[in-house]
Amino acid sequence: MYDIIIVGAGPAGLTSSIYARRAMKKTLVLEAVSYGGQIINTLSIENYPANPGISGFDFATKLYNQAKEMGSEVKFEKVTEIKDNGDYKEVITTKGIYETKTIILATGLENRKLGVTREDELIGKGVSYCATCDGAFYKGKNVAVVGGGNTALEDALYLTDIAKIVYLIHRRDEFRGEEALVNNLKNRDNIKFIYNSNVTKLIGDDKLEGIEVTNNDGSKEDIEVSGLFIAIGRIPENENFKNIIALDESGYIVASEDCHTNVSGIFVSGDNRAKDVRQLVTAVSDGAIAACEAIKFINKKK
Amino acid sequence: MKIIDVSKDNFKEEVLDSKIPVLVDFNADWCGPCKMIRPILDEIASEHDEYRIVSVNIDDEDELAEEYGVFSIPCLVVFRGGSEYTRSIGLRPKEEIEGMLGGD
Numbered sequence: 001m002y003d004i005i006i007v008g009a010g011p012a013g014l015t016s017s018i019y020a021r022r023a024m025k026k027t028l029v030l031e032a033v034s035y036g037g038q039i040i041n042t043l044s045i046e047n048y049p050a051n052p053g054i055s056g057f058d059f060a061t062k063l064y065n066q067a068k069e070m071g072s073e074v075k076f077e078k079v080t081e082i083k084d085n086g087d088y089k090e091v092i093t094t095k096g097i098y099e100t101k102t103i104i105l106a107t108g109l110e111n112r113k114l115g116v117t118r119e120d121e122l123i124g125k126g127v128s129y130c131a132t133c134d135g136a137f138y139k140g141k142n143v144a145v146v147g148g149g150n151t152a153l154e155d156a157l158y159l160t161d162i163a164k165i166v167y168l169i170h171r172r173d174e175f176r177g178e179e180a181l182v183n184n185l186k187n188r189d190n191i192k193f194i195y196n197s198n199v200t201k202l203i204g205d206d207k208l209e210g211i212e213v214t215n216n217d218g219s220k221e222d223i224e225v226s227g228l229f230i231a232i233g234r235i236p237e238n239e240n241f242k243n244i245i246a247l248d249e250s251g252y253i254v255a256s257e258d259c260h261t262n263v264s265g266i267f268v269s270g271d272n273r274a275k276d277v278r279q280l281v282t283a284v285s286d287g288a289i290a291a292c293e294a295i296k297f298i299n300k301k302k
Numbered sequence: 303m304k305i306i307d308v309s310k311d312n313f314k315e316e317v318l319d320s321k322i323p324v325l326v327d328f329n330a331d332w333c334g335p336c337k338m339i340r341p342i343l344d345e346i347a348s349e350h351d352e353y354r355i356v357s358v359n360i361d362d363e364d365e366l367a368e369e370y371g372v373f374s375i376p377c378l379v380v381f382r383g384g385s386e387y388t389r390s391i392g393l394r395p396k397e398e399i400e401g402m403l404g405g406d
């Protein structure tokens with residue numbers, strides 16, 4: 001029986017494990033893919049206190065090594081279900097079942113999909129969710145970016161330096177993102193804005209060759225592109241827990257800053273919690289709080 | 303076996319003409335997930351002799367990346383008997399990578 005099982009080895013989950021181990025609790029971290037979470041693709045982090053310019057990879061690796069050195073056990077298994085049996089809880093993964101006194105859910109966010117047919121099939125063959133990761137492959141080619149927020153604007157700007165033509169497709173007639181970014185973009189001569197439109201079809205067999213864009217007035221147009229960068233936000237990964245955990249209407253776990261969920265002994269930390277600011281600092285802050293609350297819960301039961 | 307770097311000059315010899323399956327790791331220095339997958343590949347390479355793992359830097363070898371339709375890294379492509387057998391994109395756990403190489 002573990003004291004604390006942490007689901008997710010992103011910044012929040014790994015921080016929880018450090019606090020849990022410092023309190024000598026028997027701790028297991030379960031991670032579906034690889035340690036580090038969303039930050040690993042970022043080339044340079046500029047807003048984390050006392051460490052300006054560190055790369056996402058270095059940040060994640062240092063944090064992971066710190067957690068391992070503290071004695072955290074990490075297993076690479078995806079959690080598919082959790083059960084509350086009163087006195088103890090069960091965590092079910094793709095490989096087994098673990099018993100624990102408390103759980104911390106630190107599953108973060110994943111990319112929001114467009115929801116067009118064959119989107120998954122064409123990931124890495126033209127469809128991408130990360131311009132800074134994949135942009136380099138589209139030198140001198142035509143690409144499209146979908147979205148209206150800062151990420152979409154930044155992606156489009158980044159791609160204007162690499163690609164031949166960048167189409168920025170937005171379903172409204174105005175962007176949500178910063179005006180300075182919009183103005184910056186308007187000054188580029190290889191950007192084309194397509195307003196009031198959605199991407200409705202992906203064209204191409206083995207790789208993306210074009211997209212069908214449908215205007216809100218119903219008219220359709222095919223555009224030749226080799227790359228489609230989808231930047232329409234991120235969504236929480238709480239699907240597997242909603243049988244017992246209360247979520248808000250957007251799918252985030254309902255919990256105040258004390259990180260308590262509706263189930264006693266189950267806590268939440270990081271980007272998947274309902275909150276306003278989703279950053280590394282707030283993720284690691286949640287990580288500390290959730291661990292301390294879990295430790296308190298265990299010690300009280302003794 | 304150690305992972306070796308492969309270029310377009312020796313790709314045919316090292317990969318396409320290989321008698322045993324070869325996993326090609328397409329990567330770049332600026333790619334965080336590529337750095338994370340590398341230790342896993344090193345481990346697999348040291349544990350198995352029945353296949354080989356080679357590395358292709360896509361910035362130096364953009365022709366190879368283009369030829370094999372690599373649009374996102376890390377991209378792992380397994381070759382058997384000179385042609386592509388299977389591929390994966392993004393970070394993958396160790397067992398999944400071994401799964402790509404093993405089995406018939």
Ligand SMILES: Cc1cc2nc3c(=O)[nH]c(=O)nc-3n(C[C@H](O)[C@H](O)[C@H](O)COP(=O)(O)OP(=O)(O)OC[C@H]3O[C@@H](n4cnc5c(N)ncnc54)[C@H](O)[C@@H]3O)c2cc1C
Binds near residue numbers: 109
């Ligand atoms: C491109 C980009 C740039 C960013 N730049 C900055 C920046 O400069 N500064 C800053 O402060 N923040 C930045 N952020 C935000 C920051 O990355 C997040 O706030 C932070 O990563 C949240 O940490 P987390 O641990 O809550 O979640 P995540 O980082 O999302 O980690 C969650 C982990 O849980 C795992 N997981 C999910 N479901 C399961 C399951 N069922 N079973 C097991 N494991 C599971 C995931 O695989 C993942 O590893 C950036 C984000 C992105 C995407």
